[in-house]
Amino acid sequence: MCSVEANPASDEYFEAQAHLYKHILSYINTTILKCAVQLRIPDIIHNHGQPITFPQFASTLELHPTKSASLERLARLLVHNGFLAAETKVNEEDEEMEAYTLTPCSKLLVKGMEPNLASMVLWFADTGCMAAFDLLGSWFKGEVNIIATEGSVWDVLDHDPQKLKSFNKAMASDSQMINVGLRDSKSIFQGLKSIVDVGDSPSTTCRIIAKAYPNLKCIVFDHPHVVAYCSASKNLSYVGGNMFESIPSADAVLMKWILHNWDDEDSLKVLKKCKEAIAKKGKEGKVIIIDAVIKEKENDNDMTEVKLLFDVLMMSLLNGKERTEKEWKKLLEAAGFKHYKITPCFGFRSIIEAYP
Template identity: 50%
Template sequence: MEHIHGHGASELFQAQSHLYKHVFSFVGSMSLKCAVQLGIPDIVHSHGEPITLHGLVSALQIHPTKAGFVHRLMRLLAHCGFFATTRVNKKQEAEEEEQDEEEAYDLTPSSRILLKDNVTGFSPFVLAMLDPALLTPWQFLGNWFREDKVTAFESAHGMELWEYGNQNPGFNNLFNEAMASDSGMMNLVVRDCKAVFEGFDTLIDVGGGTGTCSRIISEAFPHLKCTVLDLPHVVANLTDSLKLNYVGGDMFQSIPPTDGILLKLVLHSISDEDCVKVLKKCREAILNKEKGGKVIIIDIVINDIKDEHEITETKLFFDVMMMAMVTGRERCEKDWEKLFLEAGFSRYKLTPMFGLRSLIEVYP
C-alpha cells in the first residue's frame, strides 16, 4: 500500500515517466525526419518572416485531410527546439474586425542548419541515419548479443554496411550525402586550423567519402594537393580536378605516399585491431617523418569528466550506433593513445574542436 499512496507512488510515477520519455524518444527523431521530408525548414526560411499555421499549411504540399494535423507536429517540433514560436498580428479579414495576434513559427539554430541552400545543410544526415536500412538493425540488437554475427546490421541485412552500400546504389548515395553534409561544417573551422596543415604539399583523405572535407581543405590551402581514398563504389563517377583527385581502393591494403593523412570519422567505425592496421599503413605512407609529416584524426573523444551530460549522452549514442552498425566504437583519450603507441607512433596532440569532435595530430 505504501507504494501506491504516499512517497513511493510519486517515485514510481517518476520512474514511469522516465521510461516513457526514452521509449518514445524515437517520436522526436521521426518527427524531425518528417519535417525534413516535408521541407518545413525551407518553407519557414523562404517565407522571410515567422510563418503562421495557416501560411505553413498553404505552403506544404499535403493532402487536404492532413491540414488539421500540422499544428500537432509543429507543437512537438517547437517543444524539442527545432522551431521557435512567436506571436504575429493576425491579417485583418474585414475592416471592422479587431486586430488580434496569432502564433507563428520561426527557425532556430537547429532548423537553420537543415536548410538546403546552407553550406552546412544537414538534412541528408537526418534522412540517412533514420532510413529503414539503418533503423532495421536496431530490431536485431537484442538477438545479436545472443548470436555470433559481427554486427546487428549484419543480423538484419546479411552483410556488412559497406557491402550493403555497394549493392544498393540508392542507399550508397544517401549515406555518402549524409557524410558530405556532416563535413560541410568543417568550413567553419578549417581556416582556424592553418597551423595543422602547414608544411604539407600533399594530403590523403583516407575514407574521405565523396570528398567534401578535402574540397574545403584544398580551397583553404591553395598550395595543397588532396587525394581522397575510399572504396571503389564510393568514388566511382567522381571527377578529379587540378587540386583534388579520387582513388578507389582499400585502406587496409595500401595508402599512397604523402606528407599528411586525414582520417575523419573513419577510425570510430572500425575495431581497435583494424585501427592499428590502418594506422600502421598510414605511418608507412608518410613521407617526411622527421619534417612534420603526420596523421590528422578528426573524431569523437569521450570525456566524461569535462563534458556536459548531454554531449556525453550524444557521444554514447554514437558509440552504441557504431556497435550496432559497424565494428567501431567511441574512445576516450587513453584508448586513442593506446592505438597510436601500438601502431608505432611516438606522440600526439589533442585539440577539442567545436561540437562533438576533436582534432588529434599523430606524429610518427
C-alpha cells in the same frame, strides 16, 4: 471527493515512468524530423522571411483540409524539441496568434543553405538503418551476428545504388560541418605540402581543403571503384587502393570519421600504414584524425549522449567504437606514434594530431 496526499516515493515512480516513456517513444522524434524535411517545413519558414502564423504556414504547405489540426500538433512537438520557436503575433483583427521561426537546429535543415544536414536526417531515418537494433538483445546473448544477418553496411551500399546515393549525400552534408570547423583550424595545415585524405568517398572534405589551400597537394584515397570516375582538379587527385595494404606517401594523412568504423585490431593496422605513408617527412609528418573523444565528466549531457549513441551504433553495425582519450592514447602508442594533440573543434568530434 478523492484526496491525494503527497508521497515522495510515488512521485519518484511517476517521474521514472515519464523518463521511461520518453525514451520508449523517442524513435518518434526521428520520424518527426524526417517528416519535417519531407514537408519542407524549415524551407517554408526560411523563405517567408519573418515569423509565420499557422494559417500562413498551413496554406503554403497546401495540406488536405482535414490535416491542418494535425500539423499544429506536429509543430507543437517541434517547438518543444527546439526545432522551431514560437512567438505571439497580433493579426489585422487584433487577434493574438502563434507564429513560428527557425532555431539554430532547424536552420541546418534549410535547402540550399550551408551547412545543411537534411540528407543526414533522411539517411538515419531510413528503416534499414534502424532494423539491426531489433536484434541487439539476441546479439548480446551470442544468438545472432547482426552484421552477418543484415549484411554489413558496406555490402548493402555496394549492392543498392539508391542507398549508396543517400549515404554519400549524408556524408557530404557532414563534410559541410567540417568546413565550419576548418575555418578555425588553419594551423593544422601549416608547413604541409601534401596530404592524403583516406576514405573520403564523396571527396567533399578534401575539395574544401584543396580550395582553401591551393598550394597544398591533396589526394583522395579510396577503393578503386569509388574513385574511378572522380574528376581531378589543379591540386586535387584521386588514387585507388586498400588502406590495409598501403597508403600513398604524403606529409600528412587525414582520416575523417574512419577509425570509429573499426575495432582496435583493424584500426591499429590502418594507423601503422598511415605512419609508413608519412615516413619521408620524418618527425614533421603527422596523421590528422577527425573523430569523437568520449569525455563523460567534461562534456554536457547532450554532447555525451551523441557520442555514446554513436558508440552503440558503431558497435552494432560495424564492430567499431567511439573511444575515450585513454583508448586513443593506447591505440596511437601501439601504432608507434610518440605523441598526440587533441583539439575539440567539430562539436562532438575533435581533431587528433598524431606525430611519429
